[in-house]
Amino acid sequence: MFRNLTVGAVAATILAGCGDGDPTLFNLRKSDRTPDEFSILPTRPLEQPPSYAALPAPLPGAASRADRRPEEEAIVALGGNPGRGTGADGALVASATRYGVAGGIRERLAAEDLAFRRANDGRLLERIANVNVYYRAYRPQSLDQHAELERLRRAGIRTVAAPPDPARFPDD
Numbered sequence: 001m002f003r004n005l006t007v008g009a010v011a012a013t014i015l016a017g018c019g020d021g022d023p024t025l026f027n028l029r030k031s032d033r034t035p036d037e038f039s040i041l042p043t044r045p046l047e048q049p050p051s052y053a054a055l056p057a058p059l060p061g062a063a064s065r066a067d068r069r070p071e072e073e074a075i076v077a078l079g080g081n082p083g084r085g086t087g088a089d090g091a092l093v094a095s096a097t098r099y100g101v102a103g104g105i106r107e108r109l110a111a112e113d114l115a116f117r118r119a120n121d122g123r124l125l126e127r128i129a130n131v132n133v134y135y136r137a138y139r140p141q142s143l144d145q146h147a148e149l150e151r152l153r154r155a156g157i158r159t160v161a162a163p164p165d166p167a168r169f170p171d172d
């Protein structure tokens with residue numbers, strides 16, 4: 001009995017060491033159900049209005065004056081006028097849609113993404129052992145950064161410094 005318990009403890013220790021740290025980091029299907037910390041916006045500081053009589057009547061579900069407005073804040077930070085509305089973006093929208101707009105693009109992309117994730121979900125033993133298949137799944141879509149860097153340099157485009165290609169300069 002003691003021997004079986006010892007063998008079980010050693011086996012559990014060995015299997016625990018097989019993990020790759022954070023198993024959800026590159027997995028195609030995230031199982032974490034926690035809220036996104038970047039979607040939580042702090043409120044603006046409270047202000048005293050110039051006149052309480054000029055305040056609008058409170059409406060259930062209406063936005064508070066203390067709520068953040070990230071779109072407006074970004075427009076102001078970039079030197080724009082948030083009061084102009086989206087009509088000021090007419091030239092940008094016209095340029096982006098000059099070749100037409102695909103109807104239902106969000107639904108189509110969601111369906112294609114789901115099909116890709118299902119096709120690249122890993123083999124049976126990889127799923128059972130929770131093996132990371134992220135890099136293998138996206139390898140056909142990845143860019144060879146060193147080949148692209150050489151292509152840009154040959155074209156005369158100035159590029160920032162980049163680390164050397166490990167294939168050309170292997171470690172000794």
